[in-house]
Amino acid sequence: MHFAFTDEQAMIAETAKAFFAEQATTERTRAAMAASGIDEALWQAFTAELGLAGVAIPEDQGGVGLGMIELAILAEEAGRHVAALPLLASVGLAIPAILAGGSAEQKARLLPRLAAGELVASFAEATPDAAASDGALMGAALYVPHGARADLFVVAVSDGMFLVERDAPGISIAALTSMDQTRPYARLDFDAVAAEGLTDPAAALAAAHATGALAIAADALGGAQACLDRTVDYAQERIQFGRAIGSFQAVKHRLADMMVVVEQARSAVYWAACAIDEGSDEAAFAVHAAKAFACDTYMHCAGEMIQLHGGIGFTWEHDAHLYFKRARSNANLLGTPDWHRERIATLTGLDDAA
Amino acid sequence: MKLGFSPEEEAFRAEAAAWLSAELNGAFADVRGLASLTEKPERRRDWERRLGEAGWSCVGWPRAYGGRDATLAQQVIFAEEYARAGGPPRLNHIGIELAGPTILAFGTDEQKARFLPPIARGEEIWCQGYSEPDAGSDLANVRTRAWREGNEWVVEGQKVWTSLAQFSDWIFVIARSEEGSKGPKGLAFLLVPVDQPGVTVRPIHQITGEAEFNETFFDGARTDAANMLGEPGDGWKVAMGLLGFERGVSTLAQQMGFRNELDAVIAAARANGAAKSPLIRQRIAKAEIGLRLMRYGALRMLTDAEGGKLSPSALTYKIQWATWRRDLGELAMDVLGQAGETVSGHDYAFPMLPNLFLYSRADTIYGGTNEIQRNIIAERALGLPREPRGDLK
Numbered sequence: 001m002h003f004a005f006t007d008e009q010a011m012i013a014e015t016a017k018a019f020f021a022e023q024a025t026t027e028r029t030r031a032a033m034a035a036s037g038i039d040e041a042l043w044q045a046f047t048a049e050l051g052l053a054g055v056a057i058p059e060d061q062g063g064v065g066l067g068m069i070e071l072a073i074l075a076e077e078a079g080r081h082v083a084a085l086p087l088l089a090s091v092g093l094a095i096p097a098i099l100a101g102g103s104a105e106q107k108a109r110l111l112p113r114l115a116a117g118e119l120v121a122s123f124a125e126a127t128p129d130a131a132a133s134d135g136a137l138m139g140a141a142l143y144v145p146h147g148a149r150a151d152l153f154v155v156a157v158s159d160g161m162f163l164v165e166r167d168a169p170g171i172s173i174a175a176l177t178s179m180d181q182t183r184p185y186a187r188l189d190f191d192a193v194a195a196e197g198l199t200d201p202a203a204a205l206a207a208a209h210a211t212g213a214l215a216i217a218a219d220a221l222g223g224a225q226a227c228l229d230r231t232v233d234y235a236q237e238r239i240q241f242g243r244a245i246g247s248f249q250a251v252k253h254r255l256a257d258m259m260v261v262v263e264q265a266r267s268a269v270y271w272a273a274c275a276i277d278e279g280s281d282e283a284a285f286a287v288h289a290a291k292a293f294a295c296d297t298y299m300h301c302a303g304e305m306i307q308l309h310g311g312i313g314f315t316w317e318h319d320a321h322l323y324f325k326r327a328r329s330n331a332n333l334l335g336t337p338d339w340h341r342e343r344i345a346t347l348t349g350l351d352d353a354a
Numbered sequence: 355m356k357l358g359f360s361p362e363e364e365a366f367r368a369e370a371a372a373w374l375s376a377e378l379n380g381a382f383a384d385v386r387g388l389a390s391l392t393e394k395p396e397r398r399r400d401w402e403r404r405l406g407e408a409g410w411s412c413v414g415w416p417r418a419y420g421g422r423d424a425t426l427a428q429q430v431i432f433a434e435e436y437a438r439a440g441g442p443p444r445l446n447h448i449g450i451e452l453a454g455p456t457i458l459a460f461g462t463d464e465q466k467a468r469f470l471p472p473i474a475r476g477e478e479i480w481c482q483g484y485s486e487p488d489a490g491s492d493l494a495n496v497r498t499r500a501w502r503e504g505n506e507w508v509v510e511g512q513k514v515w516t517s518l519a520q521f522s523d524w525i526f527v528i529a530r531s532e533e534g535s536k537g538p539k540g541l542a543f544l545l546v547p548v549d550q551p552g553v554t555v556r557p558i559h560q561i562t563g564e565a566e567f568n569e570t571f572f573d574g575a576r577t578d579a580a581n582m583l584g585e586p587g588d589g590w591k592v593a594m595g596l597l598g599f600e601r602g603v604s605t606l607a608q609q610m611g612f613r614n615e616l617d618a619v620i621a622a623a624r625a626n627g628a629a630k631s632p633l634i635r636q637r638i639a640k641a642e643i644g645l646r647l648m649r650y651g652a653l654r655m656l657t658d659a660e661g662g663k664l665s666p667s668a669l670t671y672k673i674q675w676a677t678w679r680r681d682l683g684e685l686a687m688d689v690l691g692q693a694g695e696t697v698s699g700h701d702y703a704f705p706m707l708p709n710l711f712l713y714s715r716a717d718t719i720y721g722g723t724n725e726i727q728r729n730i731i732a733e734r735a736l737g738l739p740r741e742p743r744g745d746l747k
Contacts, residue, residue: 001356001357001358001359001363001426001427001430001653001657002355002356002657003355003356003357003650003653003654003656003657004355004654004657004658004661005355006355009355069355228736232736232737232738235738236737236738236739243739244738244739246732246738246739247738247739247742249725249728249729249741252728252729252732252733252736252738252739253725253728253729253732255732255736255738256673256727256728256729256731256732256735256736257728259666259670259731259735259736260670260673260674260731263651263666263667263670263674264644264647264651264670264674266654266667267647267650267651267654267667268643268646268647268650270355270650271357271646271647271650273355274355274356274357275357278356278357278358280357280358285646286646289642289643289646289647292639292643293643293647338636341635341636341639341640341643342632342635342636342639344639344642344643345635345636345638345639348620348638348639348642349620349624350620350623350624350629350635350638351629352624353624
């Protein structure tokens with residue numbers, strides 16, 4: 001038992017922190033928001049130069065060969081800056097699905113290119129009526145993160161998991177104006193689109209859900225920590241009534257309450273990451289807990305950030321809304337906090353006979 | 355980062371579990387599963403002695419003082435197994451968790467040799483003399499005085515909320531040793547025997563009907579001059595060191611008690627159908643998550659402490675658990691409904707869950723109120739400006 005980063009993990013965290021602080025600036029993020037929602041230069045640096053999209057892909061398949069803890073570290077640091085990257089779509093969802101459920105050939109063909117950032121993939125949960133017969137996919141997927149930019153989709157249909165290319169005949173992709181412009185959605189419609197099945201769809205879906213939920217939780221942790229840090233800085237600088245507003249208990253107690261939940265979110269995220277990596281029988285519980293708690297924490301902290309900044313926090317110019325909108329998006333993606341808690345209620349045995 | 359335990363650690367777990375199970379199903383079956391701190395005090399003393407005899411009382415302490423030199427992981431494991439086996443709350447928890455570690459940190463070799471082994475053997479029970487009628491959250495405002503007479507210190511004044519003083523042999527007291535001093539300056543940290551004519555313990559009846567707390571009066575109480583930790587004037591430093599003590603391991607044992615309380619809420623909800631309500635299910639799930647996050651927060655705290663670092667989660671832990679438990683008490687009553695408001699017989703003594711609802715109102719007050727905790731977090735962890743002091747007497 002050693003519930004702290006190893007030296008290597010601490011080094012990865014330091015490197016990632018410095019990388020995003022230097023490159024994921026508000027100017028660059030805002031430029032990406034006005035375009036595809038991806039800072040392409042940042043994505044190139046993250047993937048081609050650092051090779052980090054393959055953080056959890058084994059080395060013999062073109063990756064770095066690390067695990068969920070390191071993936072969570074990267075997602076946390078990216079989340080701290082609301083980085084405009086397809087980190088969730090490609091690294092959190094599509095790659096784990098292919099890794100867990102793809103054939104040897106599919107993995108050899110796709111994983112090295114995904115790790116290198118040559119391909120951006122996303123994950124599309126199709127509507128309940130969607131179906132694939134004889135490799136032809138019909139139906140729609142309504143909210144596909146970074147879907148208008150992705151080159152490849154892993155599509156979850158009720159009876160399987162399929163790979164679909166963005167330029168396949170019969171697909172139409174409609175970019176949706178999205179509240180969170182750093183992770184915009186697209187709607188996909190499939191009209192007899194050529195779809196290539198993953199060999200183990202159940203494993204693929206489970207991996208995408210677990211890794212995706214963890215990546216969102218870690219992003220939420222980084223975002224919530226940033227909301228706290230930036231609001232603490234502001235409360236020390238902003239003078240009213242001849243005092244720093246951070247000297248008023250009405251303000252400092254709210255900041256303390258933010259720290260109380262942020263620290264719990266940190267325990268939750270790294271507990272879940274460890275539980276998956278160690279194959280613990282608590283892993284499913286831990287992922288539900290991390291997703292629910294970290295997303296609630298982020299929404300709370302981002303809301304407090306706006307309130308404690310006063311009027312400036314409500315302006316487009318200030319970054320508070322980037323956090324507030326990402327927090328909302330994180331909470332809805334892959335199941336709301338209430339939904340995850342209901343899963344926990346069931347896992348706890350509330351439905352067993354008394 | 356790793357959560358699992360090694361095969362050697364699992365072997366230690368098996369050894370601890372076997373011993374605990376044999377005792378708590380054998381000679382000490384009558385104290386297994388007790389929840390109240392005040393029930394069966396004589397048998398609880400026997401249990402402290404039995405733990406001491408077998409070397410299971412203060413497993414993390416050095417062997418020289420009656421401990422077992424247990425590693426951090428072993429301490430975690432023992433705390434878990436103790437609670438799993440239904441071990442009762444430790445009658446001497448203040449001696450084990452507060453007095454002992456403070457003496458280890460601030461005591462001389464003579465003081466360690468005098469005071470630590472009797473704690474580890476379960477022979478001397480301790481309580482804490484901090485709060486006073488005019489020194490609650492503002493702890494530095496203590497008025498109890500101490501002065502030197504020959505080879506003794508004499509203590510005069512009043513302490514309040516002295517939990518378990520009625521069972522204790524020793525009390526540690528912060529008292530003003532420098533006449534005319536104010537605030538944190540001029541205080542002394544004294545170890546005082548309870549059983550003497552100058553000390554009077556009077557129980558305080560709480561909203562639960564029990565009397566775990568007391569008022570303790572010092573009227574010319576005496577203690578040997580050797581029984582001061584640090585020098586006269588060091589009292590505040592020693593006391594704050596104590597409040598800052600790593601409570602991670604005892605915390606894990608405390609959490610196992612919380613686990614039992616949450617299990618009782620779940621059992622009640624399943625029995626009366628409340629478990630079907632989506633709102634109750636959400637609250638139970640929140641409680642389940644909160645309990646796990648206490649565990650993992652404590653493991654972070656412990657790991658950081660072993661590396662010589664104060665974990666951020668150490669500062670947030672008190673408000674976290676106290677608020678969690680208060681919420682659980684409210685959830686328990688919402689699950690039980692009116693059945694929770696009545697009890698059979700004439701004694702005003704409620705069973706576990708209604709008692710939890712009442713008792714947990716103390717959790718967010720003692721050991722630093724939630725409001726004081728928020729000040730501590732804001733000032734020490736976040737670096738925000740300190741509270742200004744007023745000048746009213």
